[in-house]
Amino acid sequence: MTRSDLVEKLSEKFSSLTKRDVEQAVDIIFDEISTTLAKGGRVELRGFGAFSVRKREGRMGRNPRTGETVTVPAKSVPFFKAGKGLKDRLNQK
Incomplete structure (x- = not known):
């Protein structure tokens, strides 16, 4: 949708x-x-799920095209955890 x-x-x-x-x-x-x-807050929608932010540490990565080592900086990423109501609805048969 x-x-x-x-x-x-x-x-x-x-x-x-x-x-x-x-x-x-x-x-x-x-x-x-x-x-x-x-x-940096959290949004909870009862019965649906919760949105939050997770921190990812910086790391060493590799460019797949050249094989060169590159530094990947630390960053924040959105995270969604499904609530019980949503999980139950998805698993109905």
């Missing part, structure tokens, strides 16, 4: 809202999640 698919689905479900209003709401939600993660 893409962002536009999500907006379309929500527009159908909430027909009293315009497509533009739904698109703004989706943008605000994603922006708030991104902003919170950028500040």
Whole structure:
């Protein structure tokens, strides 16, 4: 599902809202999640999962094309852990 698919689905479900209003709401939600993660925070959506930030240490890597050793700097990466409700829904048969 893409962002536009999500907006379309929500527009159908909430027909009293315009497509533009739904698109703004989706943008605000994603922006708030991104902003919170950028500040090092955590976002938990009960029954769905939790977004957090993990730190990766710097390391020595290898350029696959040339075989040359390169330094990979430390960085922060987003991490998602699925909640119980999502796991249960995925494993229904």
